Amino acid sequence: MKVWSIANQKGGVGKTTTAVSLAGLLSERGSRCLLVDADPHGSLSVYFGNDPDTLRGGLYQLFHHEGEYSKAFVKEQTVSTQFDNIDVLPASTSMAALDRQMGTKPGMGLVFGKAFKCLSDDYDFILIDCPPQLGILMVNALAVCEQLLVPVQTEFLALKGLERMVHTLHMIMQSRNTVLNYTVIPTLYDKRTKASRGALEVLQEQYQDNLWPSVIPVDTQFREASRQGIPLSLLAPHTRGVEAYTRLLTYLLGEIETLDQVVSI
C-alpha cells in the first residue's frame, strides 16, 4: 500500500482535483484507492456526495478513538462511492476544532499512520487531500506519506505558498528524522498568459530537482466533473486535463514500472 499526500498551504491550487483525478486513473488500472479528506472544508467529501455538516463518522472519529484501532472500526469510518475501487474517508466540519481540542497532545501527529496500518490489505493507494494550513491534520498527512505531491497554481502569488510548504516539509523531516520525496506539480497552466509562463519559469529555476516536467492545463471539464461528482477520467477520458494527469501518474509510477520491467523480463 502506498500513501501519497497532496498538500499546499495555499487554497485553490488544485489539491482536490489532483486527488480525485489520480484516484480515477488508478481505479481504472485496477488499483484499490482510498481518498482521505483531511480538509475540514470537505470539498473532496462533497465531490462524492457526503455532507461534512451532517456526517457522523469519518476522519474525525479516528482522533477521538485514538489508540489501538481495529480494522473494523477504521473501515466503519470509510464510505463507498459509486465507482469501483474508490472509497472515501470523509471529512466533517467538526475537524476544524481538532487543533483546539487536541492542542499539542503527544503522538497526535501519528494518528493516520496507526489507523492506515489496519487498511494495508484493503487498499493499494491512499491519497490524502490536505487542508491549506499547518495543523494537526497536515502534520498527520506529512508524517504518514511516502510521497508528497504539491500542486502549485502557475501564478506569482502561489509561488510564495510553495516556499512555505517546502519549509514546513523540511521541519517535519527534521522532527521525524527522515527524508520525504516531494513532487511539485504546476497546475491551472494557461500558456496564453504571461503570468503562467513566468511562474513556470520560476518553478523550473528554483525547484528543478523536484519539479514534474510537465503541466496540468486549465480545463473547464474539471468543473463539470466535480458538478457531476465523477472523476474526470471516467466522465471525459479524452480531455486535455485527463491526458495531463495520465502523464503525471505515469511519471509518479515510473520507478515502480522500471522495477517491474527489470524483474519481469
Add this chain to the structure above:
Amino acid sequence: MSKQAMKKDTHLSEPQQVVMEYLDALLSEIEPETEQVVAEQLVVETEVDTLREAREIVEKSDVPVFTEGEQALEQDEFQILLFDVSGVKFAIPLDKLNGILEWSNDLTPMPNRSDWFLGILAERERQIKVIDIALLVVPSKFREQHTQESLEKIILIGDSQWGMACDAVSEVITLRKKDVRWRGETTKRPWLAGTVIEHMCALLDADEFAAMLGSDQLMPAN
C-alpha cells in the same frame, strides 16, 4: 508599569522554535515500547546513520548480523540492506550478508571466465570471487551507462565466497513478510525472492544466487 513598558517586556519565542516544538510534540511516540522493539530500532538507527558503522558491525562479527535470523523470520520481521546496481535498487536480507568491502582494483582476473566474473580478491586470507552483478541481473537496456568505474562496494554472500560489486550501498530497513511481493517457485529467475514496492527494490535470494554463481549457470541478463 505602563502598557508601553509591558509590551517591551513581553518576550515571544522564535517562530521557528515554536513550530518545531509543536511538531515534536505531535510526532512524539507515546506508547511504551517493548525492549525488543527498542533494541531493533537501535540496530536500525545505528546502521542507517552511517554505512561505515553498518560495515563495521558486519565485519567485526564476520557472521550474519542477525545471529538469530531464523527467529527474526518467525517473528515476521527481517532486515534488508538496500544497494544500487546500475540505477536499479536491490536488497539482500541482512542475515545472508557476510560483509561489505570497499571496491578494490587489486582483483586478479581469471582467464576464460564470463564477462561478469571480474576476478579474485585476496582479503583477510580469503579468496573472494568478485562478480559484476549488473551484468547478471539488470537487463542490458538499463545498463547502457554501466561501467566498472562506477563500482564502489563489494557485498559478500555465500559464506564470503562471492562478492557482488555494486555502485552504492544505501541503508538497512526492517520489513515484515507481507511487505514483500514474493515470487513463486516457477520463476525464470530463481535468484529473485520478490519485490518490495514500498522501497522500489528487488529482493535477492542470496542462497539461490550464490548456488547459481557456483554452478556457473548464469548468463548475462538481456
